[in-house]
Amino acid sequence: MSDAIAEASASKATSDGATQQVDVAVVGAGFAGLYLLHRLRKAGFTAVAVDEASDVGGTWYWNRYPGARCDIQTIDYSYTFDPELDSAWKWSEKYATQPEILRYLGFVADRYDLRRDIRFGTKVTNATWDEAAERWRLTTDNGAAISCRHYIMATGCLSTPKPPEIEGVKDFKGEIYFTGRWPHHEVKLAGKRVAVIGTGSSGIQAIPLIAEQAAHLTVFQRTASFALPAHNGPPSADRTALLQSDRAGYREQARWSMAGVPFPPAPVVSWQLSDAERRERFEQAWAAGDLVHILTQLWADQGVDVDGNALVSELIREKIRGIVKDPETAAALSPNDHPFGSKRPCLDTNYYATYNRPNVTQVNLRQEPITSITASGIKTDKRNFDVDVIVFATGFDAMTGAIMAVHPITGRGGKSLSDIWAKGPQSYLGLTVAGFPNLFMITGPGSPSVLSNMAVSIEQHVDWVVDRLQAMREAGFSAIEATATAQDGWAQHMADCSTLTLHRLANTWYTGANVPGKALGVMPYTGGVGPYRSICNEVVSRGMLGFRLTGPDVAAQCNDGEIVRLQPDVRIVLNMLADMNLPPIESLGPEGARAFLAQFNAGRPAGRPVGEVGDGALQGADGPVPYRLYRPATPGPHPIVVYFHGGGWVLGDELSDDPFCRDMCRRTGMIFVSVGYRHGPEHPFPAAAEDGYAATKWIAEHTAELGGRPAPVLVAGWSAGGNIAAVTCQLARDRGGPQIAGQLLLCPVTDCDFDRPSYRENAEGYFLTRPLMDWFWDMYCPPADRTDPRVSPLRGKLAGLPQAFVVTCEFDPLRDEGVAYAEALAAAGVPVEQLKARGQMHSSFTMVDVVITGVSGRVKMAEALRRFAGLAQEERQADKGARSDGLAA
Numbered sequence: 001m002s003d004a005i006a007e008a009s010a011s012k013a014t015s016d017g018a019t020q021q022v023d024v025a026v027v028g029a030g031f032a033g034l035y036l037l038h039r040l041r042k043a044g045f046t047a048v049a050v051d052e053a054s055d056v057g058g059t060w061y062w063n064r065y066p067g068a069r070c071d072i073q074t075i076d077y078s079y080t081f082d083p084e085l086d087s088a089w090k091w092s093e094k095y096a097t098q099p100e101i102l103r104y105l106g107f108v109a110d111r112y113d114l115r116r117d118i119r120f121g122t123k124v125t126n127a128t129w130d131e132a133a134e135r136w137r138l139t140t141d142n143g144a145a146i147s148c149r150h151y152i153m154a155t156g157c158l159s160t161p162k163p164p165e166i167e168g169v170k171d172f173k174g175e176i177y178f179t180g181r182w183p184h185h186e187v188k189l190a191g192k193r194v195a196v197i198g199t200g201s202s203g204i205q206a207i208p209l210i211a212e213q214a215a216h217l218t219v220f221q222r223t224a225s226f227a228l229p230a231h232n233g234p235p236s237a238d239r240t241a242l243l244q245s246d247r248a249g250y251r252e253q254a255r256w257s258m259a260g261v262p263f264p265p266a267p268v269v270s271w272q273l274s275d276a277e278r279r280e281r282f283e284q285a286w287a288a289g290d291l292v293h294i295l296t297q298l299w300a301d302q303g304v305d306v307d308g309n310a311l312v313s314e315l316i317r318e319k320i321r322g323i324v325k326d327p328e329t330a331a332a333l334s335p336n337d338h339p340f341g342s343k344r345p346c347l348d349t350n351y352y353a354t355y356n357r358p359n360v361t362q363v364n365l366r367q368e369p370i371t372s373i374t375a376s377g378i379k380t381d382k383r384n385f386d387v388d389v390i391v392f393a394t395g396f397d398a399m400t401g402a403i404m405a406v407h408p409i410t411g412r413g414g415k416s417l418s419d420i421w422a423k424g425p426q427s428y429l430g431l432t433v434a435g436f437p438n439l440f441m442i443t444g445p446g447s448p449s450v451l452s453n454m455a456v457s458i459e460q461h462v463d464w465v466v467d468r469l470q471a472m473r474e475a476g477f478s479a480i481e482a483t484a485t486a487q488d489g490w491a492q493h494m495a496d497c498s499t500l501t502l503h504r505l506a507n508t509w510y511t512g513a514n515v516p517g518k519a520l521g522v523m524p525y526t527g528g529v530g531p532y533r534s535i536c537n538e539v540v541s542r543g544m545l546g547f548r549l550t551g552p553d554v555a556a557q558c559n560d561g562e563i564v565r566l567q568p569d570v571r572i573v574l575n576m577l578a579d580m581n582l583p584p585i586e587s588l589g590p591e592g593a594r595a596f597l598a599q600f601n602a603g604r605p606a607g608r609p610v611g612e613v614g615d616g617a618l619q620g621a622d623g624p625v626p627y628r629l630y631r632p633a634t635p636g637p638h639p640i641v642v643y644f645h646g647g648g649w650v651l652g653d654e655l656s657d658d659p660f661c662r663d664m665c666r667r668t669g670m671i672f673v674s675v676g677y678r679h680g681p682e683h684p685f686p687a688a689a690e691d692g693y694a695a696t697k698w699i700a701e702h703t704a705e706l707g708g709r710p711a712p713v714l715v716a717g718w719s720a721g722g723n724i725a726a727v728t729c730q731l732a733r734d735r736g737g738p739q740i741a742g743q744l745l746l747c748p749v750t751d752c753d754f755d756r757p758s759y760r761e762n763a764e765g766y767f768l769t770r771p772l773m774d775w776f777w778d779m780y781c782p783p784a785d786r787t788d789p790r791v792s793p794l795r796g797k798l799a800g801l802p803q804a805f806v807v808t809c810e811f812d813p814l815r816d817e818g819v820a821y822a823e824a825l826a827a828a829g830v831p832v833e834q835l836k837a838r839g840q841m842h843s844s845f846t847m848v849d850v851v852i853t854g855v856s857g858r859v860k861m862a863e864a865l866r867r868f869a870g871l872a873q874e875e876r877q878a879d880k881g882a883r884s885d886g887l888a889a
């Protein structure tokens with residue numbers, strides 16, 4: 001039976017005259033509300049939707065201003081739940097106009113006979129949870145009240161226009177229009193003097209068309225937006241061909257992608273490309289006329305790194321300068337206060353060229369702010385502009401506005417949602433709120449929503465919610481509510497995710513900054529559509545983790561906890577590794593394991609450029625050992641850090657932590673010398689430790705030759721390399737030098753005893769496993785020698801050692817021995833700082849440009865090394881907002 005024929009047999013709401021009784025009430029009859037009604041009916045629930053509008057369409061009902069179109073290619077901005085519907089509708093344009101999208105939604109409403117369960121022209125005026133009856137009680141401004149078991153907000157993220165906060169609006173004698181509430185009758189602008197306030201997506205779409213009609217158009221711009229030409233036309237041939245060649249596969253790829261549009265991850269990083277190659281990729285993106293393309297396909301670092309982003313931002317500014325003839329106007333139109341993509345970029349048709357028209361004036365509100373609206377027009381602090389029409393394209397009280405401000409919602413214990421959200425929206429998964437049983441939000445704050453293709457995110461939410469309601473009914477549960485633990489955990493995860501992207505660096509409606517007095521914080525989920533979907537699925541597979549379920553005749557169920565405790569990118573990396581089903585490294589033997597590591601490292605992003613990289617040999621404990629030197633681009637001489645790579649004393653070499661050494665060389669402004677010490681089992685204990693000491697001594701004696709500052713040197717190491725660094729400090733103290741100014745120990749091995757909680761908690765699933773550590777020890781050190789401080793430095797004398805910075809990761813088997821070493825150092829009087837990295841695993845900090853949340857930790861490590869070397873601290877713009885995230889020092 002096709003979805004279209006699946007009739008709404010169950011949808012028979014009852015009414016006692018005063019109150020309509022239904023299983024589920026939905027607010028909104030847009031993309032989300034329509035699909036909800038359809039799914040609820042199919043699942044046998046009685047349902048009603050209410051909408052203030054007189055017909056279906058949601059945002060597409062209200063936003064009918066000139067030029068209104070979607071900005072995700074329409075073949076992607078469609079329902080996919082019914083393959084027959086998916087192939088029955090043909091879009092006429094790459095980016096369909098508002099009327100066409102509205103026709104589509106009407107077509108869907110007719111096809112599934114949805115209108116009979118929608119109360120149009122009706123607003124909910126109050127919603128209160130009745131604890132005794134376990135039902136929501138709704139009052140409306142038009143007709144019967146509603147009593148429902150479940151209440152679902154399908155209100156859209158951008159449906160409550162922001163009131164104009166400009167004085168004097170009521171005094172204006174001319175016509176006033178809001179893009180978000182454009183009239184249904186024709187608006188005649190011909191021959192009129194028109195003002196547009198606002199240059200976001202709505203303003204940028206409307207301005208070129210208004211300019212064609214108006215006698216004169218004055219655009220009042222506060223913040224310049226980045227806009228890309230849409231190159232609209234018929235649906236793009238390449239995407240259509242992809243869709244038609246495998247419709248199901250194409251849709252499924254979208255569901256698991258980052259933005260809800262099927263593009264593969266960008267394969268390269270900006271510094272791997274020459275200027276010419278970058279420009280070529282950019283020109284392709286500019287010609288493609290697709291926001292998701294330019295945001296995901298240029299180079300991988302543009303969305304997560306300020307430097308990578310600056311490159312594309314400047315290329316766009318260059319385009320603007322090329323189109324707009326007046327240099328002053330071009331400069332004002334060129335965004336320079338936020339990274340590209342951190343504020344929603346726009347898609348335009350002739351936007352920049354419109355400013356070359358003689359009947360268009362731009363007013364830069366950064367130079368002359370609006371002071372008031374008068375009877376005859378708009379007054380800035382420099383001039384008066386007399387106009388006949390003012391168009392407010394000033395945006396929305398986004399994401400929370402329609403849920404919170406439109407009507408009071410009162411949950412358990414008489415708590416109001418507005419009070420609970422006064423300091424910012426809290427939710428579990430962006431779907432539910434603790435204290436508000438049986439209330440759901442479709443694409444609410446805390447879900448990918450506006451950072452994704454809404455069509456894909458809406459379907460995912462609706463499916464998840466309706467599936468849960470069905471499962472509850474089957475199990476006899478009548479109420480579901482998120483727990484406070486789960487909700488707090490989600491807030492933490494949201495905060496962790498927001499360090500991944502650059503959205504935190506712009507004041508936008510994503511953060512609530514566009515509405516005066518609104519609490520600030522990145523509201524949409526920035527972790528990506530696919531990862532979010534997998535989290536929602538995991539909540540279910542882990543027994544509805546974070547929800548309390550109750551019912552009249554069944555035992556209550558509450559599997560409490562936080563769904564994601566790992567940093568978001570660490571979770572993705574570990575899931576990818578799990579999917580690869582790799583053989584255990586220890587099963588490969590030393591040579592096989594080394595080959596595996598080399599192959600693994602070959603697939604990682606190339607390390608960033610430094611001033612100079614050179615290879616050489618130095619004197620180890622028993623002959624020459626190789627080294628690789630990383631020199632900063634700044635003028636020297638620089639302090640030298642002697643670095644020991646990880647690899648369990650068995651794997652790796654002086655090149656294997658290349659991206660980490662490059663990154664730390666850049667951040668510290670110091671020379672890093674990575675030492676190729678000898679490995680077990682060919683060279684067992686104490687070969688690696690003795691090489692570490694000998695190398696440090698040799699480097700300290702050859703600083704001038706290496707172009708470095710005279711001794712003292714510093715030492716640093718990761719994992720087994722951290723072990724060697726720690727041991728080197730003990731040997732240097734006991735053997736009369738060299739002098740060491742400080743030690744950076746990153747996830748170090750410090751002891752042979754595995755009987756610690758971190759070994760039990762993180763024994764498997766976090767990359768470094770207990771069997772692998774067993775194997776490393778077996779390859780390097782015979783049992784009888786394991787308590788020797790040259791391999792278990794925790795057992796050595798610790799007084800008199802150089803100051804230390806010790807980094808441990810929450811999900812690392814080695815966590816507790818690292819903490820124990822730091823505490824023992826402190827107890828012995830050594831100045832020591834600890835960085836306990838929450839949600840990170842053993843390899844997080846060395847997976848440079850893969851684990852983006854590792855940046856904040858490396859910033860702190862670099863600061864420590866600079867302190868040890870007596871250098872002044874410097875903050876890079878790229879590190880802003882990343883310094884304190886995910887860390888407990």
Ligand code: NAP
Nearest residue numbers: 069070071158198199200201202203222223344393394395
């Ligand atoms: P917006 O992006 O919030 O833009 C509002 C504009 O009005 C901004 O330029 C803002 O400047 C300005 N503004 C606000 N208050 C002002 C004031 N008091 N004085 C002067 N200027 C003021 O709103 P929008 O353009 O309606 O777009 C909102 C979102 O809707 C978009 O980001 C997009 O997600 C969606 N949308 C999509 C489409 C599409 O699919 N094609 C079309 C339209 C909208 P500041 O930046 O300085 O605050």
